[in-house]
Amino acid sequence: MKREQERTQKYRRRGFYFLLLNLVVVFLFFFGIRSYYAQLSIEKAPLNQILIRCEDTYSSGSTLDVQVRLYNNSDKRREVTIIDFSFQILNAENQQIYSFKQTQPVRGVLDAFVSRLLFDLKREKEITNLPSGEYTIRVELTVDDKKVSAEKKFTSIERYQLIVENLNDFYFVGERAQPRVNLLNQTSRTQDLRIDALSVSLKQDDRTVWQSDVQVKPLWQNVRVGEAVELAEVEVPFDREGIYSIQFDCVVNGSMNSLILPLACVSSSERNLRKVKIYTDAPKLASLRNPLEFSVYLLNDTKDNIYLEVEEIVVSLLPSSLSVRKGPVRMWLTPYSKYEIFKFYPYSTAAITQPGTYKLLVKVATKNDRLDFETTMQISE
Structure with missing residues (x-):
């Protein structure tokens, strides 16, 4: 014990x-x-916050896209007065490339935790020829007697870009592809382009199964910024089924430029649309004050590759006059992927100019099947 x-x-x-x-x-x-x-x-978050939307990397020759938005960090709806708005683009030497000023007062309403578009560069100035280097966007303004500012840096890249047209996603055994190869001047100035022979190769599992050197015009003079020249049309044979990559190589003014694209060779394609469905990221609610951008996709929810021969795609937006029709087109949908069949750009069309209910109608048809899709968007002022 x-x-x-x-x-x-x-x-x-x-x-x-x-x-x-x-x-x-x-x-x-x-x-x-x-x-x-x-x-x-x-520290409390500032009541007013500037958001600068711009890609970190910009390709010279294309249009520079910059948007400035004012964000309301308050949980209440507010009426604000904005004055002395200033927008600048500066190069690495702090030299001014572009500036915009609005000194007159602008009054508006900001909903709680919502941003509102203040400035869109594309509406004011088309900038397409920035030389290579780092740039700074600087924005300053006064909101209700309080100064607000923000900065964002981006990099401009000058290059020559190979663009391939008339190339399908897939081909049948025994067919020949006939892609057209173009060269785009994406630099900041008009140039003479000195071009060596164009090399085209077809690869499977990192093994070259076909290759050809194509003679092209050796000199193109005075090619403007954003202008493309046609180098050649190439014939590429397909003898057996498989997943391939096609590679284009070309030396322009002493620099190598390459482009690699995937494609497939099959013995047959899908004859119906039961394995796919239509999907869109279009918002149910939107405002005329904010740029609207959305896409329509074909969605593959299976683990299989789907090869479709689509005869016709029709997209309509009622009651507007927007109606887009295209086809025929071959589509290769990889497993669990989405394939963009239509894109609505903010300023590509004046389709949505009035508030109201808009109906988006989509039709996708093959020779043996058809898919229809419908949704609505409520557009407010």
Whole structure:
């Protein structure tokens, strides 16, 4: 009995010490966390915040797309007055490339936790020829007598870009592809293009199964910014089924330019549309004040490659006059992927100019099947 009592007291003491140790560890943990956060400065988010939307990398020769939005960090709807709006683009030497100023006051309403478009560069100026280098966008304005500012950096890249037309997603055994190869001047100035022979190769599993060197016009003079010249039309044979990549290589003014595109060779294609469905990211609710952009896709929810010969695609937006029709087209949908069949750009059409309910209608048809899709968008002022 005495030995049992001593053993029990021993276990109790050990348990008490273990509990005390755990309490000390917990105390130190919470004390350390509290001390750490006590060192941090707690700052409230600014009431007004400037958001500059711009790609980090810009290709010279294309149109520079920049949007400036004012974000309301308040949980309340507010009426604001904006004055002295200033927009600048500066190069690496801090030299001004472009500037825009609006000194007259502008009044508007900001909903809670919502941004509103203040400035769209494409509407004011088309900038397409920035030389290579780093640039800074600087925005300053006054909102209700409080100054607000923001900066964003981006990089401009000059290059020559190979563009391939008339190339299908897939071909049948025994067919020949006939792609047209163009070269686009995406630099900041008009140039003479000195071009070496164009090399085209067909690869499967990193193994070249066909290759050809095509002679092209060696000199193109005075090619303007954003202008494309046609280099050649190539015939590419397909003898057996498989997944391939086609590679185009061309030396322009001493620099190598390459383009690799995937394609397939099959023995047959799908004759119906039961494995795909139509999907869109068009919003249910939108405002005329904000640029609207959305796409329509064919969605492959299976684990299989789907090869479709689509005869016709029709997209309509009622009651507007927008109606797009295209086809026939061959589509290769990889497993669990979506394939864009239509894109609505903010300023490509004046389809949505009035508030109201708009109906988006989509039809996709093959020789043996047809898919229809319908959705609505409520557009407010």
